[in-house]
Amino acid sequence: MSGIIRGSVTFIAIIIATGSYLSAGTQLPVHDVQLAVVGEIFKALTYFLTPISSLLGEGIVIDGGTFTLSSGSGFWPVIILIAAGAIAGLLSRSPGAAIASSFIGSSFIFIGWQLIGLQLIPTLFRNSAWMLELDKIYTMMFYLRPLEIPALFAFPILAAIVAGMLSEETAKASRRHEPLFSWRS
Secondary structure (H helix, E strand, O other), X not given: OOHHHHHHHHHHHHHHHHHHHHOOOOOOOOOOHHHHHHHHHHHHHHXXXXXXXXHHOOOOEEEOOOOEEEOOOOOHHHHHHHHHHHHHHXXXXXXXXXXXXXXXXXXXXXXXXXXXXXXXXXXXXXXXXXXXXXXXXXXXXXXXXXXXXXXXXXXXXXXXXXXXXXXXXXXXXXXXXXOOOOOOO
């Protein structure tokens, strides 16, 4: 398995596992098992969507009437993004592969959240209020807080570059082959 695939899959697994664990208190009003799994992934991705606002304590909130989803608050989303990027960089074994794997993981957070949201949110809202909630979030992310998207990509990629450089150096050091046996003493 190539370093990019290893790093990307690990990054996404870390994000989904930790986001699901840290947002475990929120229950979505779904009664289908498949929608529950998709909803759990959506909750996990929502936790990491606004890293800078989370540091400032101003995350996003999706108010569904019977449920409320919000992004993480505090330093946990940023620390987990940095750790996931560093682990992806270590597994990638080169800075180039580390950048690619962290970019794929951050893209999964951003694009996956949008695609899952467009499929899941209309099933949770019984009227057209879901369009207003998504519009509120897109307005916040693109116009009111324009540093959220670059930070979502920058934190993990910078950590992955450093970790990729370190793992590349250790990989080069371990590749020095010395003969196991030599006739010359």
